[in-house]
Amino acid sequence: MSTTTAKLRTDHLSFVVSDDQIITDVNLTVHAGKTLTIIGPSGAGKSTLLRLLCRIEEPTEGTVYLDGADYRTLVPTDLRARVGMVPQDPALRDGTVRDNVTIGPRLRGESVEPSRVEELLGRVDLSGYADREVAGLSGGEAQRVAIARTLMMDPEVLLLDEPTASLDPQAQAEIEALLEELLDTSERTAVFVTHDQAQVDRIADRVVRFVDGRIHAIGTAREVLG
Numbered sequence: 761m762s763t764t765t766a767k768l769r770t771d772h773l774s775f776v777v778s779d780d781q782i783i784t785d786v787n788l789t790v791h792a793g794k795t796l797t798i799i800g801p802s803g804a805g806k807s808t809l810l811r812l813l814c815r816i817e818e819p820t821e822g823t824v825y826l827d828g829a830d831y832r833t834l835v836p837t838d839l840r841a842r843v844g845m846v847p848q849d850p851a852l853r854d855g856t857v858r859d860n861v862t863i864g865p866r867l868r869g870e871s872v873e874p875s876r877v878e879e880l881l882g883r884v885d886l887s888g889y890a891d892r893e894v895a896g897l898s899g900g901e902a903q904r905v906a907i908a909r910t911l912m913m914d915p916e917v918l919l920l921d922e923p924t925a926s927l928d929p930q931a932q933a934e935i936e937a938l939l940e941e942l943l944d945t946s947e948r949t950a951v952f953v954t955h956d957q958a959q960v961d962r963i964a965d966r967v968v969r970f971v972d973g974r975i976h977a978i979g980t981a982r983e984v985l986g
């Protein structure tokens with residue numbers, strides 16, 4: 761696949777809630793296989809933008825194109841499978857690691873081979889964890905489960921909402937290394953929200969600075985961070 765293909769494109773994307781303009785006229789393109797990083801102050805609308813990109817929130821104006829198709833024409837479960845989100849807080853459900861990482865296919869009425877679960881857990885460095893209860897996991901392990909849960913659907917686009925923000929520095933470095941490897945070695949397209957400028961330097965192909973729900977600057981890490 762050409763790396764110049766627009767995998768994801770927002771077209772005049774806006775979001776208003778009870779007269780509050782949260783996202784205003786956002787026009788962005790993310791090319792296939794590339795990572796776009798979103799930075800900006802707290803409350804700028806970064807998480808809302810990610811929720812709009814996978815249609816957890818419904819745009820009040822504008823839309824998003826996935827491989828050139830208006831995402832409103834896609835069946836929601838198919839859209840969720842193609843555009844996967846890793847949240848800041850892993851939000852695991854009570855039960856085992858296997859219960860959590862297989863939740864996407866199970867909601868679609870599909871079963872998952874144990875070998876597939878093991879393969880995915882191996883990718884996030886949790887081999888042998890399938891039957892562990894999630895209640896006893898560390899923050900870093902829980903976030904690895906959340907990443908495996910999202911990867912289970914093999915999404916073409918990965919939305920990462922400050923995936924290392926709630927972790928201690930060591931777990932943060934480990935999860936970042938894991939994500940870097942996932943993004944480097946795959947054709948996967950990613951949108952990565954972070955507060956961490958050093959992380960931007962390490963991960964971003966392009967950077968957008970968001971302020972008050974609008975694009976304030978866009979370019980390379982050097983151009984945007986100065």
Ligand SMILES: Nc1ncnc2c1ncn2[C@@H]1O[C@H](COP(=O)(O)OP(=O)(O)OP(=O)(O)O)[C@@H](O)[C@H]1O
Pocket residue numbers: 777782800801802803804805806807808809
């Ligand atoms: N569904 C909603 N209803 C009401 N207000 C909302 C809704 N979604 C987002 N907001 C508001 O939009 C603003 C932007 O929130 P958002 O979480 O997207 O910012 P953010 O840039 O991700 O912030 P942070 O860096 O602190 O996570 C906030 O003021 C939030 O309260």
